Amino acid sequence: MKKDILIPEVTGVEMAVVYEYNDVYKTDDWNVYIINNKNVDLEMMVIVSQGYSNTKITSLFRKKLDKLPANSFAKIELIQPELFKLNNRFQVTFFEGNTLYEKTYLFKENTIKEGALRMIDEIKKRGVLAD
DSSP states (O other), rough: GGGOOOOOOOOSEEEEEEEEETTTTTTEEEEEEEOOOOOEEEEEEEEEEEHHHHHSSSSEEEEEEEEEOTTTTEEEOOOGGGGGGSSSEEEEEEETTTEEEEEEEEETTTTTGGGGGGTTTHHHHHEEEEO
């Protein structure tokens, strides 16, 4: 029966950690974004994030987006630099039409840093893309 279950591959959706200036608090912050490069809206999106290592684990954080329009992006959460020494996992599920998709994005430990920043064209800011 397992062989009969079709699990579609997710393409055109990316996660990024972006380093940007916060005008309200006058600080440089690290924020997590989800990017929809598809030409269709994504609906009922749920993102579950958690940091972990061999000795530590953070609590789960859940975020729901009713709709992520085609060719757009959304800020998901602020991420503290103390978490960069952990693996940071983002499990994303969403509907595209009537099909449910799921993908896990991973920022490996110590890969989020200023030296790894590059321009992310969709957001027009510097950041790091997940594996």
